[in-house]
Amino acid sequence: MTNEMWGELKKNLRKSVGEHNYTHWIAPLELASVQNGVATLAAPSAYMGTYVQRNFGDLILGELSQVEDNVRRIEFNVIRPGLRPAPAVNTNQAMPAAAPTEYEPAAPVAAESTGVSAENLSMQERMLRPAPLDPSYTFDSFVVGKPNELAHAAARRVASGGEVEFNPLFLYGGVGLGKTHLMHAIAWEMKAQDPNLNVVYLSAEQFMYRFVQALREKKMMDFKALFRNVDVLMVDDVQFIAGKDSTQEEFFHTFNALVEHNKQIILSGDCAPNEIKQLPARLSSRLSSGLVVDLHPTDYELRLGILQSKVDAFQLKHPEIVVADGVMEFLAHRISTNVRVLEGALTRLFAFASLVGREITLELTQDCLSDVLRSSERKLTIEEIQRQVAEHYNIRLSDMIGPKRLRSFARPRQVAMYLCKKLTRRSLPEIGRRFGGRDHTTVMHGVKKIEELRQQDAQIADDLEMLRRALEE
Numbered sequence: 001m002t003n004e005m006w007g008e009l010k011k012n013l014r015k016s017v018g019e020h021n022y023t024h025w026i027a028p029l030e031l032a033s034v035q036n037g038v039a040t041l042a043a044p045s046a047y048m049g050t051y052v053q054r055n056f057g058d059l060i061l062g063e064l065s066q067v068e069d070n071v072r073r074i075e076f077n078v079i080r081p082g083l084r085p086a087p088a089v090n091t092n093q094a095m096p097a098a099a100p101t102e103y104e105p106a107a108p109v110a111a112e113s114t115g116v117s118a119e120n121l122s123m124q125e126r127m128l129r130p131a132p133l134d135p136s137y138t139f140d141s142f143v144v145g146k147p148n149e150l151a152h153a154a155a156r157r158v159a160s161g162g163e164v165e166f167n168p169l170f171l172y173g174g175v176g177l178g179k180t181h182l183m184h185a186i187a188w189e190m191k192a193q194d195p196n197l198n199v200v201y202l203s204a205e206q207f208m209y210r211f212v213q214a215l216r217e218k219k220m221m222d223f224k225a226l227f228r229n230v231d232v233l234m235v236d237d238v239q240f241i242a243g244k245d246s247t248q249e250e251f252f253h254t255f256n257a258l259v260e261h262n263k264q265i266i267l268s269g270d271c272a273p274n275e276i277k278q279l280p281a282r283l284s285s286r287l288s289s290g291l292v293v294d295l296h297p298t299d300y301e302l303r304l305g306i307l308q309s310k311v312d313a314f315q316l317k318h319p320e321i322v323v324a325d326g327v328m329e330f331l332a333h334r335i336s337t338n339v340r341v342l343e344g345a346l347t348r349l350f351a352f353a354s355l356v357g358r359e360i361t362l363e364l365t366q367d368c369l370s371d372v373l374r375s376s377e378r379k380l381t382i383e384e385i386q387r388q389v390a391e392h393y394n395i396r397l398s399d400m401i402g403p404k405r406l407r408s409f410a411r412p413r414q415v416a417m418y419l420c421k422k423l424t425r426r427s428l429p430e431i432g433r434r435f436g437g438r439d440h441t442t443v444m445h446g447v448k449k450i451e452e453l454r455q456q457d458a459q460i461a462d463d464l465e466m467l468r469r470a471l472e473e
């Protein structure tokens with residue numbers, strides 16, 4: 001991706017986020033690299049990176065993926081004072097093995113904020129310096145629901161210490177579903193039980209970064225010794241090392257040595273080990289040898305529970321802010337992409353409400369979050385609706401679309417037409433075409449009929465509500 005493309009992309013962002021947000025948050029960002037599906041942006045401070053990630057992360061990702069279709073994630077690096085960011089690199093370019101980088105990876109925020117420069121740290125501190133743990137990522141703040149209950153139970157079991165039962169514990173799932181949160185929670189819990197326990201948490205990218213550093217400084221023996229002496233090793237986003245031959249080789253040896261000594265390993269990834277592309281079979285089978293659990297996409301109830309707990313936490317700090325009825329339900333319905341986006345939306349709402357001193361109403365929510373709501377809008381297709389309705393009424397899809405006028409087919413057909421009209425932006429003629437080439441007046445009649453029945457027939461009203469929920473989830 002070229003600097004020109006990045007410039008163009010920023011112009012689009014400017015339109016979406018408005019002038020004020022653009023000047024403060026987007027304009028200072030530079031694109032450092034796009035590699036292996038990760039776009040790295042350079043921000044002047046860690047705080048800025050975190051803020052942008054939370055509030056505009058999905059928007060930026062959306063724009064980036066229009067230009068580079070393999071971008072799945074964005075990360076932020078901190079520009080060290082006095083250094084300009086490296087020019088944006090071509091995605092096809094492989095990362096030079098030991099290229100000196102002008103950036104600190106995102107994690108050294110702790111060192112930065114305590115004023116300790118990386119150069120002054122000892123070899124041991126540099127190599128094993130864990131990424132900071134987020135104090136808010138604890139078991140107490142983790143909301144458990146059906147989609148994550150197994151992962152939560154496994155994390156709790158591992159955190160309770162004692163005999164190592166599953167090694168490694170491998171947590172996987174889509175973006176922003178709580179993998180990192182659970183890993184930090186395990187680390188906090190273990191440290192609370194035994195403050196002397198050497199728990200090292202870091203991202204796979206940081207593991208690679210340190211490995212490359214050790215190679216460059218000819219400190220491989222130290223690197224090996226240090227990593228093999230930890231009590232608990234946690235590596236986030238392991239898919240990152242796939243295809244990086246020497247890093248994955250070293251990781252494999254570290255992994256084996258720790259397992260051999262009965263040391264707990266906890267890993268996370270965006271998919272199951274056997275689905276990680278370019279990961280050698282022997283490593284993938286080692287990673288699958290303990291307990292592999294996935295975090296499923298959130299459902300409506302879990303999202304509502306998470307929102308409730310976040311609102312409670314916000315209101316502890318800002319008791320003056322009132323959230324009107326229906327706002328959380330609205331957000332839980334409309335933002336189903338991932339929890340990070342949900343949280344970002346809430347943070348923005350609270351910031352806005354506290355600035356203007358107003359109650360958080362539905363209207364304010366829609367105004368303040370119009371960009372997030374737009375980008376989270378799931379584009380339902382007519383086919384999806386037809387399929388769901390056919391399944392609900394237990395009829396074949398072909399009967400729903402076909403010419404038969406039997407009531408047992410005609411009513412579900414009208415329900416499906418009604419939902420297509422309400423939940424998609426398709427025109428009546430277009431809907432008619434997709435229902436076996438029917439005329440738009442037939443669709444209009446069907447929609448009207450269901451609108452009437454909805455008022456008179458509780459069963460139809462229930463069916464519609466259930467179908468709408470299932471489709472919007």
Ligand SMILES: Nc1ncnc2c1ncn2[C@@H]1O[C@H](COP(=O)(O)OP(=O)(O)OP(=O)(O)O)[C@@H](O)[C@H]1O
Nearest residue numbers: 141142143174175176177178179180181306339340
């Ligand atoms: N069940 C939950 N309860 C409370 N907060 C949650 C829950 N799930 C996710 N979150 C919050 O959502 C945000 C994103 O979660 P987290 O960073 O753990 O996701 P992840 O699965 O590691 O994502 P990625 O794949 O991007 O690394 C965090 O702020 C986390 O606290």
